[in-house]
Amino acid sequence: MKTKDKIKNTARALFNNKGFRNVTLREVAKELCISYGNVTYHFKTKNQLILNLYEDMQNETLEILKTFDYENLLKGILEAPKFTFEISIKYLFFYVDFIEIKRSYTDISLKLEQDNADRKKGYLQILQRLQLQELLRGELIDKDLDYLMDLSGAMRTFFFINLHPKNFLDVDLKDKYVVYVNNLIFPYLTTKGMEKYKSYLG
Structure with a gap:
């Protein structure tokens, strides 16, 4: 699975469990054990990530x-x-x-x-x-x-x-x-x- 899809799947699960306001891109990165920069390379903002989802x-x-x-x-x-x-x-x-x-x-x-x-x-x-x-x-x-x-x-x-x-x-x-x-x-x-x-x- 591509990193971009992994980010989306992980973010979606976190948003569902904790609410979108309570989840940051840094938390998504931590959950995936990848760098924050790796997440923002694919999604510059949380807005962009949510729109993609x-x-x-x-x-x-x-x-x-x-x-x-x-x-x-x-x-x-x-x-x-x-x-x-x-x-x-x-x-x-x-x-x-x-x-x-x-x-x-x-x-x-x-x-x-x-x-x-x-x-x-x-x-x-x-x-x-x-x-x-x-x-x-x-x-x-x-x-x-x-x-x-x-x-x-x-x-x-x-x-x-x-x-x-x-x-x-x-x-x-x-x-x-x-x-x-x-x-x-x-x-x-x-x-x-x-x-x-x-x-x-x-």
């Missing part, structure tokens, strides 16, 4: 979402949390320290906002297509759908923020997360949509 997380998420079932949109939405769960755990500090990261790093904050806006545009199109398929309630206007997307994002963040060390010993944690996230959309489905929802998730 964020881009890795986005790229890994995009790779997984390539498997999204566009032929069966409702099933695709319900299965998505199952596939993104591991990535969310891998980069847990982005959820736990979300507000602090946004406040501390303007460039990362702007990127987060732009990526979120782009993601919502794509999700909105999926929700609108579900309405055309009479799986999602037709009376919901774009403003309602936008609220639903914001609420979904907030719930995902809330789930990971509230994890405790003992939760990671729970073998059913991923399944609980999938149910937790998907329960949000259930009341907004039509009778037809609810039947399909139950057939997919049992």
